[in-house]
Amino acid sequence: MTPGVGPRAAAKLLERFGSVEGVFGARRAELESLRLRPEAIASILARDREAQAATEIERVRNLGADILLLDDGVYPSLLREIADPPITLYVSGAWEACFDQPCIALVGSRRCSTYGQNTALMLARDLAQRRVTIVSGLARGIDAAAHRGALEAGGKTVAVMGTGIDQVYPRDHKKLAQEILNNGGALVSEFPLETPPAPQNFPYRNRVISGLSLGVVLVEAAENSGSLITARLAMEQNREVFAVPGNITSRNSFGTNYLIKGAGAKLVQQWQDIVSELPSDIAATLLPPPLAEKEEKNLVEQLELVPGDLTATEHAVWKLLSPENPAHIDELALQSKLSVPQLTSALLALEMRELIRQLPGKSFVRKM
Amino acid sequence: MTPGVGPRAAAKLLERFGSVEGVFGARRAELESLRLRPEAIASILARDREAQAATEIERVRNLGADILLLDDGVYPSLLREIADPPITLYVSGAWEACFDQPCIALVGSRRCSTYGQNTALMLARDLAQRRVTIVSGLARGIDAAAHRGALEAGGKTVAVMGTGIDQVYPRDHKKLAQEILNNGGALVSEFPLETPPAPQNFPYRNRVISGLSLGVVLVEAAENSGSLITARLAMEQNREVFAVPGNITSRNSFGTNYLIKGAGAKLVQQWQDIVSELPSDIAATLLPPPLAEKEEKNLVEQLELVPGDLTATEHAVWKLLSPENPAHIDELALQSKLSVPQLTSALLALEMRELIRQLPGKSFVRKM
Numbered sequence A, B: 001m002t003p004g005v006g007p008r009a010a011a012k013l014l015e016r017f018g019s020v021e022g023v024f025g026a027r028r029a030e031l032e033s034l035r036l037r038p039e040a041i042a043s044i045l046a047r048d049r050e051a052q053a054a055t056e057i058e059r060v061r062n063l064g065a066d067i068l069l070l071d072d073g074v075y076p077s078l079l080r081e082i083a084d085p086p087i088t089l090y091v092s093g094a095w096e097a098c099f100d101q102p103c104i105a106l107v108g109s110r111r112c113s114t115y116g117q118n119t120a121l122m123l124a125r126d127l128a129q130r131r132v133t134i135v136s137g138l139a140r141g142i143d144a145a146a147h148r149g150a151l152e153a154g155g156k157t158v159a160v161m162g163t164g165i166d167q168v169y170p171r172d173h174k175k176l177a178q179e180i181l182n183n184g185g186a187l188v189s190e191f192p193l194e195t196p197p198a199p200q201n202f203p204y205r206n207r208v209i210s211g212l213s214l215g216v217v218l219v220e221a222a223e224n225s226g227s228l229i230t231a232r233l234a235m236e237q238n239r240e241v242f243a244v245p246g247n248i249t250s251r252n253s254f255g256t257n258y259l260i261k262g263a264g265a266k267l268v269q270q271w272q273d274i275v276s277e278l279p280s281d282i283a284a285t286l287l288p289p290p291l292a293e294k295e296e297k298n299l300v301e302q303l304e305l306v307p308g309d310l311t312a313t314e315h316a317v318w319k320l321l322s323p324e325n326p327a328h329i330d331e332l333a334l335q336s337k338l339s340v341p342q343l344t345s346a347l348l349a350l351e352m353r354e355l356i357r358q359l360p361g362k363s364f365v366r367k368m
Helices: A007-017 A020-024 A028-032 A038-046 A050-062 A095-100 A114-129 A142-152 A171-182 A201-211 A226-236 A251-262 A271-275 A280-286 A293-304 A312-320 A329-336 A340-352 B007-017 B020-024 B028-032 B038-046 B050-062 B095-100 B114-129 B142-152 B171-182 B201-211 B226-236 B251-262 B271-275 B280-286 B293-304 B312-320 B329-336 B340-352
Strands: A066-069 A088-093 A103-107 A133-136 A157-160 A186-189 A215-218 A240-243 A356-359 A363-366 B066-069 B088-093 B103-107 B133-136 B157-160 B186-189 B215-218 B240-243 B356-359 B363-366
Touching: A007 A020, A028 A038, A050 A066, A088 A095, A088 A171, A095 A157, A095 A186, A103 A114, A103 A142, A103 A201, A103 A226, A114 A133, A114 A142, A114 A251, A114 A271, A133 A142, A142 A157, A142 A171, A157 A171, A157 A201, A171 A186, A201 A226, A201 B340, A215 A226, A215 A251, A226 A240, A226 A251, A226 B340, A240 A251, A240 A271, A251 B340, A312 A329, A312 A340, A329 A340, A329 A363, A340 A356, A340 B201, A340 B226, A340 B251, B007 B020, B028 B038, B050 B066, B088 B095, B088 B171, B095 B157, B095 B186, B103 B114, B103 B142, B103 B201, B103 B226, B114 B133, B114 B142, B114 B251, B114 B271, B133 B142, B142 B157, B142 B171, B157 B171, B157 B201, B171 B186, B201 B226, B215 B226, B215 B251, B226 B240, B226 B251, B240 B251, B312 B329, B312 B340, B329 B340, B329 B363, B340 B356
Parallel strands: A103 A133, A103 A215, A133 A157, A157 A186, A215 A240, B103 B133, B103 B215, B133 B157, B157 B186, B215 B240
Antiparallel strands: A066 A088, A088 A186, A356 A363, B066 B088, B088 B186, B356 B363
């Protein structure tokens, strides 16, 4: 609340004086040496926000919310790692449970296409079903679809706000914010109560969205979309950046295609593409658990089940493969009596459906 | 024409006996040591195709076409580099002029979407206008759109056929084949005259499409499309592989998105994305030539021209930048009186339109 003190100045003060008490006990000369704005120095010396801070804490408690501090031990650990984490974080709802799960941010244009909206919904649903927390910005368009997809799956979702947590923006998302709280989700903001939706707040909000998350998925973004800034921030924070491709003729996909082409964003076709890039210990908790030993027979039976939707040729080739013993392509050609091009085509189709895997030396195995 | 002798057996024979004359002068034991098929050995020893070959040459000449030999000095040099180049190549039309230009292949599904068709048309047109020869397979769908795009631009295009050059397949592409010939393009095939469209010929045809080209652009490809095989062949031939992204909900874009995601295909949004990956000496011949010295004043004037379609903020930022002296972002913030987020957003928008370039250390210059 101190005028002229944002997250960077606050970090500088804490670093210099060791604690909040230290900052408010500092002498004028010491504060001046940090090149703070004059109004910040005046306010700190006068301790003129103390009463206001006490009221703020009281009001936050009455809302059933909480204020986390950078060094209080429960502050989200991923967010603490970024260059300029908020020193206070207002949280409402089941925030601890949300941050206990791996968090992935889904963001994109406010003005999105139906394609973008459906894609955000689908990815959020698929991820939330597997106990990933969906982080987004409560904005119109992609953000709202991401929150709703998580809710549809009965999963957790966190809305990071560019306003005070008591101010829902846009207003017609009040019901959505309430649903998020009612379903085990959380609202998060670094801004004091009653902070209105000032445009300059949103880029700060965006760094918290990516800061809370292992990775950021851009679903749709036009050429000069704010979401591209989020992607850039996420890269600077060393978070994984993903983007959903789209038709090159669609304005809404220009930004996402551009990120894949030029900025190293990973292309996403389905939820697995996101999970497979996460640290392996985290990915392992999300993918279906390996079957227990007593179910082994079922596993073998399951492997005998023919996956649906194969052509007769693909089916024949798939039947020739086993999950244990790699088969060489020449051997498969002999056994299947297919021409090499036909065989290659069938193998490629099976590989792309993730039913088989190619090993070095043109050998193939069935996947489990 | 020799039964049982394809490009690999032919290469083996030529390598062993040094010349076609040597092959036909070989003794049975020598031929048998190469593990050829019995019918091939019998045919070579009996020289039973000699008369047929003479007639073939005569008929090709009467068609106004020609047969190129692997070692005749005019055989397309890129094609000669692949592992199994055709030892004879039937060519019709202005093939020399076509292969004198850089060649890019555009291929994709026969059953394509309107999006795919329009994209193929646009990319072919844009490349052909800049004197790139468009190579494709004369098939329905993407192939036909690629040839037509090149023709629309008054450019050159080469159709690689899976039939004899006297057999157009599909038949209703006869008019297209004729237009290609009438407009400085060429038809190419490794198959003897009258070869019908047998399915096993097309994978051989595909390796010639990529073999003739510096790079292959996949415009649309479904999950088990033959175009994916072409892409894989092109990679094995060390050719650049490009793919046009599309909506993840479109079957026709599954294969292209997959190639970008998993196989290192380069994402294409526009023709420049293709040209920029070509060897720089070739790219330089395609991009607009630098202006002559006497036009220097015009160049300076031109740099003062404001690019259209900018927001007021972007325009203001663009005006602050010069093509010679990098401006640091802090300096720009000071001069523009914009907030850092606003400035970052405007810079990103200008960067994405390729109007400016970011240099290391958060400095920016205008592009020429």
